[in-house]
Amino acid sequence: MYILYYIAISVMAFRLKKMASNTDIYDQWRRWFNLSWIIWIIFVAVDSSTGNTGSNIVGWVLLLAILRFLTNNSDFKPFRFYIDAHYPLLAVGLIDILSELINRPFYKKWEHFYLLAMLAAFGWIYMRWLSSKKQRDELEKANRRNTELDRLVMERTAELTRQRNELQETVKLLQATQAQLIQQEKLASLGELTAGIAHEIQNPLNFVNNFSEVSMELIDEMEEELNKGDTEEAIAIATDIKQNLEKIIHHGKRADGIVKGMLQHSRSAGDVKEPTDVNKLADEYLRLSYHGLRAKDKSFNAELITQFDEGMPQVSMVAQDIGRVLLNLFNNAFYAVNQKKKTQGGDYKPTVSVTTSAANGWMVILVKDNGIGIPNEIREKIMQPFFTTKPTGEGTGLGLSLSYDIVVKGHGGKIDITSEEGAYTQFEIRLPI
Amino acid sequence: MKILVVDDEADVQPLFLQRFRKEIREHEIELDFALSGEEALVYLQEKHSEVVLILSDINMPGMSGLELLSKIRHDYDTPPPVVMMITAYGDEENHRRAIENGANDFLTKPLDFNLLKEKLKTLFA
Numbered sequence: 001m002y003i004l005y006y007i008a009i010s011v012m013a014f015r016l017k018k019m020a021s022n023t024d025i026y027d028q029w030r031r032w033f034n035l036s037w038i039i040w041i042i043f044v045a046v047d048s049s050t051g052n053t054g055s056n057i058v059g060w061v062l063l064l065a066i067l068r069f070l071t072n073n074s075d076f077k078p079f080r081f082y083i084d085a086h087y088p089l090l091a092v093g094l095i096d097i098l099s100e101l102i103n104r105p106f107y108k109k110w111e112h113f114y115l116l117a118m119l120a121a122f123g124w125i126y127m128r129w130l131s132s133k134k135q136r137d138e139l140e141k142a143n144r145r146n147t148e149l150d151r152l153v154m155e156r157t158a159e160l161t162r163q164r165n166e167l168q169e170t171v172k173l174l175q176a177t178q179a180q181l182i183q184q185e186k187l188a189s190l191g192e193l194t195a196g197i198a199h200e201i202q203n204p205l206n207f208v209n210n211f212s213e214v215s216m217e218l219i220d221e222m223e224e225e226l227n228k229g230d231t232e233e234a235i236a237i238a239t240d241i242k243q244n245l246e247k248i249i250h251h252g253k254r255a256d257g258i259v260k261g262m263l264q265h266s267r268s269a270g271d272v273k274e275p276t277d278v279n280k281l282a283d284e285y286l287r288l289s290y291h292g293l294r295a296k297d298k299s300f301n302a303e304l305i306t307q308f309d310e311g312m313p314q315v316s317m318v319a320q321d322i323g324r325v326l327l328n329l330f331n332n333a334f335y336a337v338n339q340k341k342k343t344q345g346g347d348y349k350p351t352v353s354v355t356t357s358a359a360n361g362w363m364v365i366l367v368k369d370n371g372i373g374i375p376n377e378i379r380e381k382i383m384q385p386f387f388t389t390k391p392t393g394e395g396t397g398l399g400l401s402l403s404y405d406i407v408v409k410g411h412g413g414k415i416d417i418t419s420e421e422g423a424y425t426q427f428e429i430r431l432p433i
Numbered sequence: 434m435k436i437l438v439v440d441d442e443a444d445v446q447p448l449f450l451q452r453f454r455k456e457i458r459e460h461e462i463e464l465d466f467a468l469s470g471e472e473a474l475v476y477l478q479e480k481h482s483e484v485v486l487i488l489s490d491i492n493m494p495g496m497s498g499l500e501l502l503s504k505i506r507h508d509y510d511t512p513p514p515v516v517m518m519i520t521a522y523g524d525e526e527n528h529r530r531a532i533e534n535g536a537n538d539f540l541t542k543p544l545d546f547n548l549l550k551e552k553l554k555t556l557f558a
Contacts, residue, residue: 199492206543207444214451214546221454240451247444294492303495 002052004122005059006043008089009066010036015129016070016079019136025075053100060093085128089121185398186324196292200258204251211244211251218244258284271321271410275314278322282306282354282365285323289330290352293338302337305353312356315363315433321406322431328399329367329427330354335390336371336425343372363433368426374419382417407431434557435463435480439473439489439501440519452546470496474504481509485557488540491520491527499527499534506535515556519544 013036020026020033042062047055063086070076070083096114099107107114222237286304294300330352337350355366374382381387383404388397407413413431438449446466456462465484467473470493477484487505491498498518505516517538518531528539538552 202542203442207442207448209543210448210546214448218451218454240447243447244451247447251444290494291492301495301497301500 002047002056002059003043004089004118005056005063005093006039008086008122008125009039009059009063011125012066012083012086013039015082016076019079019082023078029075056093056100057097060090060097063093064090081132082125082129085125088124089118092117092121181398182402185402194292196288196290196295197258199291199295200287201255204255204258207251208248208255211247215241215244215248271318273316273318273411276317276319276322277312278315278317278356278363278365279308279310279312281319281323282308282326282356285326286330286352286354289327289334293331293334297338300334300338300341302334302350302352305351307353307355309357312358312363313433315358315431317411317431318406321410325403325406325429326354326365326367328403329429332399333367333369333371333425336369336373338371340370340372340422358433361433362430365429365431366426367429368424370424373421373423373425374417375421379417379419383415434461434485435465435483436486436488437465437467437473437476437484439467439470439487439493439498441468441490441493443468469493470498470501470504473501477505477509481514484514486515486517486553488517488519491518491531499530502531502534502536517552 013033017026017030017033020029039062043055043059046058050058067083067086067090071080076083092114096118099114218237218241222234222241225231225234225237283306286306290302290304333352334350337352341348341350350370352367352369355364355368357364357366378387378389383400387401404415407415407429411431413429416428416430417425418428419425438445449464449466450457453462453464457464465476465480467476470489473487473489474496489498489501496504498520502516502518505514513535515537516535517540518527518536519540519542520527520531531539537556540549
């Protein structure tokens with residue numbers, strides 16, 4: 001049975017070689033595994049020179065030495081379960097050797113029990129190896145599955161990355177398109193404004209011309225009166241002329257303001273917040289919107305009611321942006337009353353009102369019309385981009401969505417809508433003062 | 434001769450007053466003003482018999498000049514006052530509708546006061 005140690009060493013070398021064959025320590029240790037045949041030379045040499053007992057002890061020591069070496073070497077840590085399975089053999093072997101040395105007759109008498117114990121210890125190694133083989137097979141299967149999963153994950157990740165890049169490109173494209181649309185919306189509303197602006201400029205220009213002409217006539221008359229010696233009348237005329245000149249200045253500035261407002265409206269950049277007279281702004285855009293619509297549809301008429309809080313403080317805002325919001329709301333209001341007038345006619349009096357007020361740190365602009373109202377089912381949608389109830393070509397569907405962006409995102413304000421279908425619509429814009 | 438001028442622009446008032454300065458001083462003409470169609474109707478309720486000429490802007494918020502015109506034609510026919518319409522939009526559509534609604538004449542802004550005076554002369558000669 002002394003041969004068992006040598007067999008164990010030899011088998012261990014063979015199995016370790018096999019187990020290590022698909023790990024990265026294999027190249028380093030292969031040489032040593034291959035040298036396992038030396039064990040048999042040692043066995044033959046020891047056995048022939050010292051006999052059974054000698055080869056028994058040498059085999060035991062060799063196994064112990066090799067186990068100690070393998071246990072202490074971290075390269076073989078993964079195979080410890082198998083290496084450790086050899087220790088029972090060593091333990092049984094130690095008892096076996098000591099018994100033989102100390103009490104040989106006893107040993108001889110019970111030799112076959114010692115042999116059985118040795119064989120059991122040897123069998124234990126085999127059992128351990130078998131059960132670990134099963135585990136290793138499972139492990140290997142799991143590893144293969146993991147590798148497969150890793151590969152799949154990598155594939156999917158690559159696919160997702162590609163899709164993400166595509167989406168990013170799409171988003172960029174959409175952003176560019178959106179910027180273009182906003183610009184187009186500005187131009188479209190400028191187009192709508194043009195007629196209103198023409199009217200608004202024509203009026204002050206008429207006054208400038210008329211007051212200039214009449215002043216020239218008055219000067220002639222004044223000369224006449226002076227020649228007649230009626231200085232009192234001449235002074236009265238002079239007062240009139242002065243008034244007229246003031247009117248000319250006033251209307252000249254009015255036209256100037258309208259042109260400046262128009263330029264501001266079309267300007268794409270420039271979102272500087274400045275203290276603004278909201279009443280003036282609302283009044284300006286109400287008129288522009290009204291006259292713009294009237295230029296398109298001359299039969300259209302509406303009563304404009306303005307209730308301006310005269311004590312309104314100047315509120316910091318991007319005037320042309322809030323102007324666009326107001327223009328949108330007024331255009332919608334006029335559209336709503338016009339639609340109602342078309343179906344109702346008769347005694348219906350289209351009315352659009354704008355009210356301003358300030359309280360508790362908020363400035364409030366109410367734009368109310370007694371038009372067709374907003375049906376409940378679309379109330380939620382009207383702020384969405386591209387949603388419009390107007391016929392194709394008449395509305396971009398961007399007006400309210402841009403208004404929302406300007407008021408809520410641009411100014412930290414709020415827009416609230418109250419409406420009753422067929423009765424009225426009211427937009428409430430709140431801006432922090 | 435009493436003339437009612439209807440225009441939502443308050444500044445037409447000094448303009449008319451000055452343009453007709455001489456006529457007013459010589460009591461040939463008396464001018465009254467209304468800032469809206471509604472105001473004009475209130476004014477006419479009391480004084481329609483005195484007013485011989487109504488000059489009205491078409492383009493006004495609230496009641497338009499054309500509505501005012503048809504109301505005047507409907508409500509006051511003995512004797513029918515002379516109504517002249519004024520508008521900034523000197524287009525055929527408004528002209529046609531003004532005449533259709535019974536306007537006696539049609540003037541465009543900017544007002545040519547010399548032309549208006551001529552017309553007054555021929556109308557009330």
